[in-house]
Amino acid sequence: MLIxxxxxxLPAQLLGPLAQLAAVVLWTHWLAPAxxxxxxxxxxxxxxVYLLLLSSWSYxxxxxxxxxxxxxxxxxxxxxxxxxxxNVLLQALVLVLLMxxxxxxxxxxxxxxxxxxFTFTRSYCSxxxxxxxxxxxxVRYTILQTLxxxxxxxxxxxxxxxxxxxxxxxxxxxxxxxxxxLLLVLPGSGLRLRLEAWHGATFSHALRYGLPLxxxxxxxxxxxxxxxxxxEHQLGLAAVGVFSVGWTLGQRACSFAAALVTAAAFPxxxxxxxxxxxxxxxxxxxxxxxxxxxxxxxxxxxxxxxSPALTHIAISQAYVAATxxxxxxxxxxxxxxxxxxxFANQAFLLxxxxxxxxxxxVIETLLFLIAVAAGLHVLGLAGAAWGALLAVSVGALLAFxxxxxxxxxxxxxxxxxxxxxxxxxxxxxxAALPAPSSWLALIGIAALGGLAYLGALALLYRKQLDAxxxx
Numbered sequence: 001m002l003i004x005x006x007x008x009x010l011p012a013q014l015l016g017p018l019a020q021l022a023a024v025v026l027w028t029h030w031l032a033p034a035x036x037x038x039x040x041x042x043x044x045x046x047x048x049v050y051l052l053l054l055s056s057w058s059y060x061x062x063x064x065x066x067x068x069x070x071x072x073x074x075x076x077x078x079x080x081x082x083x084x085x086x087n088v089l090l091q092a093l094v095l096v097l098l099m100x101x102x103x104x105x106x107x108x109x110x111x112x113x114x115x116x117x118f119t120f121t122r123s124y125c126s127x128x129x130x131x132x133x134x135x136x137x138x139v140r141y142t143i144l145q146t147l148x149x150x151x152x153x154x155x156x157x158x159x160x161x162x163x164x165x166x167x168x169x170x171x172x173x174x175x176x177x178x179x180x181x182l183l184l185v186l187p188g189s190g191l192r193l194r195l196e197a198w199h200g201a202t203f204s205h206a207l208r209y210g211l212p213l214x215x216x217x218x219x220x221x222x223x224x225x226x227x228x229x230x231x232e233h234q235l236g237l238a239a240v241g242v243f244s245v246g247w248t249l250g251q252r253a254c255s256f257a258a259a260l261v262t263a264a265a266f267p268x269x270x271x272x273x274x275x276x277x278x279x280x281x282x283x284x285x286x287x288x289x290x291x292x293x294x295x296x297x298x299x300x301x302x303x304x305x306x307s308p309a310l311t312h313i314a315i316s317q318a319y320v321a322a323t324x325x326x327x328x329x330x331x332x333x334x335x336x337x338x339x340x341x342x343f344a345n346q347a348f349l350l351x352x353x354x355x356x357x358x359x360x361x362v363i364e365t366l367l368f369l370i371a372v373a374a375g376l377h378v379l380g381l382a383g384a385a386w387g388a389l390l391a392v393s394v395g396a397l398l399a400f401x402x403x404x405x406x407x408x409x410x411x412x413x414x415x416x417x418x419x420x421x422x423x424x425x426x427x428x429x430x431a432a433l434p435a436p437s438s439w440l441a442l443i444g445i446a447a448l449g450g451l452a453y454l455g456a457l458a459l460l461y462r463k464q465l466d467a468x469x470x471x
Contacts, residue, residue: 017256037240056210121178151177219361246323250330290415364395422456
C-alpha cells in the first residue's frame with residue numbers, strides 16, 4: 001500500500017521541487033547577488049508568515065480530517081472560513097512590520113502589493129495541499145504542489161527574455177501561477193465558506209494540538225531559512241545572495257528527495273491509528289523511516305560527491321566560490337533535518353506529544369543562534385553553515401532518542417545497514433568515474449551512480465523481491 005500511495009503522489013513530489021531547484025540555478029544568471037538575496041529573503045518571509053498564521057490549522061486538519069464525521073467537518077469548515085478571511089489582514093500587517101524591520105523604512109506600494117500577493121497565494125497553496133492530502137485528493141494535491149513552482153518559473157523565464165527582471169518581477173510571476181492553481185482547486189476542494197459562529201471546543205482542540213506544532217515549525221524554520229536573516233544582519237544583502245545559492249540547493253535537494261516518499265507515508269500511519277492498531281502504526285512509521293533513508297542517504301552522498309562539478313557547470317561565476325563550500329554542508333544539514341521532521345517527529349504527532357517537539361526546537365534554535373553567530377565570526381559564510389549543521393544534528397539525536405526509548409518507535413536497523421552498504425557501493429562507483437565537465441556527462445554519471453545503488457539494494461533485498469514477485 002505504501003508503494004502504491006507513493007507512486008500516486010510521485011508527479012506532485014517530482015515536478016514542483018525540480019522546478020524549485022532549476023529556479024535556484026537560473027536566477028543566479030539573471031539576478032545579481034543583492035537582488036538574489038532579496039528574492040530568497042522574500043521566500044523565507046513567506047514561510048515564516050505561513051508558520052505564524054496558518055500552519056497550526058493545517059497540522060490540525062492533516063491529523064484529524066481523515067477521521068472526522070460530517071458534523072465535525074461542518075465545524076471545521078466554519079473555522080477555516082474565518083481563517084481564510086482573517087489571514088489577508090494578518091498577513092498584510094505582519095509583512096509590513098517585517099519589511100520595515102529588514103529595510104529600515106516602510107515598503108513602497110509595488111513591492112508590498114507583490115509580496116502580499118505572493119505570500120497569500122503561496123500560503124494557501126501550502127495549506128490546501130495539506131487539506132487535500134488529508135482527504136486523499138491526489139489530483140488536486142498535484143495541482144497545488146506543481147502549478148505554482150513550475151508555472152512561476154516558466155512565466156519568470158519568459159519575462160526575463162523580453163525585459164530586464166528583478167526580485168519584484170520574479171515574485172509576481174510566482175504569485176500569478178499560484179493564484180491560478182487556487183482558482184482551479186478551490187471549486188472542487190469541498191471547502192464551503194460559512195461565516196457563522198464557530199464551535200468553541202473544536203477551535204480550542206485545534207489550538208491545543210496545532211499551536212505547539214506551529215511554534216515548533218517556526219523554531220525549525222530558523223536553521224533552515226532564518227540563517228539568511230542572520231547573514232543579512234551581519235554582512236548585508238549581497239552576502240545573503242552569495243550564501244543562499246549553495247544553501248538553498250542543498251536544502252531543497254534534500255527536501256525534494258524526502259518528498260518523493262513522505263507525502264503518502266504518514267496518512268497510512270494515521271489510518272492504522274484511527275483503526276485502533278497502535279502497534280502496527282508504529283511499525284508502519286519505522287517502515288516509512290527506512291524508505292525515507294533509502295532515498296535520502298544515496299541522494300545526499302551523490303550530491304556531496306558531485307557538488308564541485310555541479311557548481312562549476314550550473315552556477316553563475318559570481319556565486320561559485322561560496323557554493324563550493326556551502327553546498328555539501330547544506331546537503332548534510334538537510335539530510336539531518338528531514339530525517340528528524342519526517343521520521344522522529346512523526347512519532348510525537350502520533351502520540352499527540354507536540355509539546356516535546358516544541359521543547360526540542362527551543363533547544364535547537366538556541367544552539368543555532370549561538371553556533372551560527374560564532375561560526376560567522378570565525379569562518380565567515382562557511383562557519384554559518386557549520387553552525388547550522390551542528391544545531392540540527394543535536395536536535396535530531398535528542399528527537400530520535402525520545403521517539404525510540406520513550407514512545408516505543410521501532411528502529412529499522414537491518415534496513416539501514418543494507419541501505420548504507422548499497423550507498424557505499426554507489427559512492428565507490430562515483431569515485432571511480434572521471435569528474436564530469438558538462439551537463440550531459442553530469443547526468444550520465446549521476447544515473448550510473450543511481451543504477452549502482454539500485455543494483456546493490458536489489459541484491460541485498462533479493463529474498464523480499466522474490467516474495468513480492470510471487471505475490
